[in-house]
Amino acid sequence: MVNAAEIRDLHKYYDLGEVVVKALRGVTAEFPKGDFVAIMGASGSGKSTLLNILGALDRPTAGQYILGGEDTSILSDDDLSAIRNEMIGFIFQSYNLIPQFTVLENIAVPLQYQxxxxxxxxxxxxxxxxxxxxxxxxDRLDHRPTQLSGGQQQRVAIARSLVNDPQIILADEPTGNLDSETEAEIMQVLIDLNNEGRTILMVTHENEVAALAKRQLHLKDGEKVLDGAVSGNGEVPVPAPSAVSAPGGEADPAGNVESAQEDVYSVDETSQDRDVTEIDEWED
Structure with a gap:
């Protein structure tokens, strides 16, 4: 089985002066081509730190990150940026669209940077x-972000992530700002991309979203505590009337992935078919 990415005994420490924060502690995992992994954990568990490293936006303190067969620890910053632009697409929770640009121009932003x-x-x-x-x-090519719904803005972000035809898509809480029905639509887009053979690595705090992945990787206090296949039926459950979504994002010392957006643009396996079953009624 060929891996799109692999991490080996990954550590990430932040020296805050009097305190050293150990954001990742010996995390090892393989991400085969065509996998769809939901990365989960409480706030401060290391999810955003791990996603930053997987996105080649940050380097580990110790351990190896193998991306496309390349040991990233021996790459120069320019070479790392080049392999990131070639292999990875990014989807951010808050879309990060440029308000003055049209849909078409926003999709082309990574090309403009290059x-x-x-x-x-x-x-x-x-x-x-x-x-x-x-x-x-x-039919929305000339529309600007303010003329689009949240779901449409996230679709622009997904299209933007595909502009370099990446093998890997990293998604940081891609449904965190969406209502339940739009969430299901966006997840179906990601599932379709995964069914085409793309590797999806997605941070989420929502169990019903994670259930649509093929696999879940759970972190706690910087350590991997669970890594296994998902045995769901592909349906998004109707949320209970009293359900309140947990706040998105997390307070890792590395900050949120979306804060490094400018850095992002600087420089096969057969998978099982999964569909999001249509839900007739959605509760707020």
Whole structure:
């Protein structure tokens, strides 16, 4: 089995002066190509720190991170940035769209960062339009974020994550700001991408969202406490009327993944078919 990524005895420490925070403590895991992993844990468990390292936005204090067969510890910053841009797409909880840009222009942002002086060509903009169509936004190309619903904005973010045709998609609480019905729609998009063979690594605090992944990896106090396959039926349960969503995000010392957005753009296996079953009634 070929791995898209692998971490070996990963440690991440933050020296805060009088205190050394051990955000990750000896975490080892393999992420085979075509896997769909939900990374879970309480606030401060190390989820965001792990996602930062998996996204090549940060380096571990000790241990190895193997990305696309490359040991990232021996790569220069420029080489690490290059492999990140080639292999990884990012989806953020708060969308991180540029308000002045249209849907099409927002999707093209990673290309703008890479081309800089050269600009984005017509064929590349056609590719961005194709991605917009793929996520159901073909009739919204000239709309700006303020003219879109939350679900539509997240679809723009998903299309943007695909612009470099990455093997791995990292999603940080991708449904955290969405209502239940829109959450199901966005999860179906991610499931479809995974069924095409892309590897999805997703941080979430929502059990019903995690149940749609193939596998769950749980962290506690920086250590891996559970890593196993999911045996769900692919349905999103109707939330109880009294249910209150837990707050999104977490207070890892590394900060949230979305804070490194500018860094992101700087420089097969057959999977089981899963569908989100349609729900007739949704409770708020």
């Amino acid at each position: 081309r800089r002086k050269g600009g984005v060509g017509a064929s590349e903009m056609d590719w961005c339009a194709e991605l917009a169509d793929r996520v159901g936004l073909a």
